[in-house]
Amino acid sequence: MPTASPEPETGTPLVEILADAYGLAVxxxxxxxxxxxxxxxxxxxxxxxVFVKHYQPGADLAAEEEAVAQTDRAGRHGVPVAAVLPSTSGEAITRRAGTALSVWRWMPGHTVENGFTLAQQAAAGTMLGRIHVAFADHPASSRPSARADHFRTPDLAEREATIDHLLSVIGDLAEPDAFDREAAHTLRERRDQLRRLRDLGLPTLHTQVLHGDYSPKNILFDGDTINAVVDFGPAAPFLTAWELGRIAFDPRRVVRDGDWIVAGTTLVAAYRDANPRLPATDLAACARVALTQLLVSLYGVEEHYLRPGLLQDDLDAFWLLRHRAASTILDHLDEAEDALAQIAGTRLYHPWTENGSPVR
Structure with a gap:
């Protein structure tokens, strides 16, 4: 589970609720x-x-209860999860005087933030396959996904206009610093990359209920074994290839590991073995889907110039990391998709020649 802050907190209303509603003498x-x-x-x-979640004012508690149900569903299908511990009155989420919280079984293990080993890649692929099998027949999986429709048809003109605006803001700075210069360079690169994305396209892809945030921060390992998957989202259908590509081609791995294609396809192969029902096209397309997500996002740099966050330095680094990952995947997409084709047994149409120009 996550690492605790050095200073413990005691004497809060949470302690009283934990005693009254759960019988826990904290x-x-x-x-x-x-x-x-x-x-x-x-x-x-x-x-x-135990692990305690304190929900913030305005939180969608109905969605949070649905996420609890998704965790329980995954657990019933053999996925190791941190089970919710109901209150003495049977509530998954307890509400008291404007405070809402849930209590969960504490799970041993640690997250891996700087890139999985190949064995961990395989374990993560197997586990995601099991999760998708568990959720495939969820009633919500058959519903249409407006989010998926939006993902397939991004407004690239709007993204390019935002880039132009950000470049204008940077250009008006009296004394640009090192990040300003790097941001301008990466934004110009991104504008060119979006033009290449226009020629790429996505095939028809499968949608179903997903974990929602299957990422390194939500996978607890003990060595190369997964002890628990945590923080499931509510039951909302989206692109299966998105969740697969997002973890297989995690930006940190792509940037820091010269063998990122091997690592990514190791995860995808393990996923295929655990979930053989996913269409081959989705397996073959997962790197392209991950690339599309990276290319259309300006998160981090947009905040820097339009609405700075409290941890803006972290957001700046996040932008630069993801931009490097997007550039790497884009430049080597044909190699990645050749490797994925060996696993999927099908090859996607690729509209570029070796120099990155569109095929005419």
């Missing part, structure tokens, strides 16, 4: 890393450890 409440929720590791008087 003696230590240590805050953990989290994004949508404020998370804690709670230790009880009898040395029991």
């Amino acid at each position: 003696v230590r409440l240590a805050r953990l890393d989290g994004q949508a929720t404020v998370n804690y590791r709670a230790t009880t008087a009898d040395d029991r450890v």
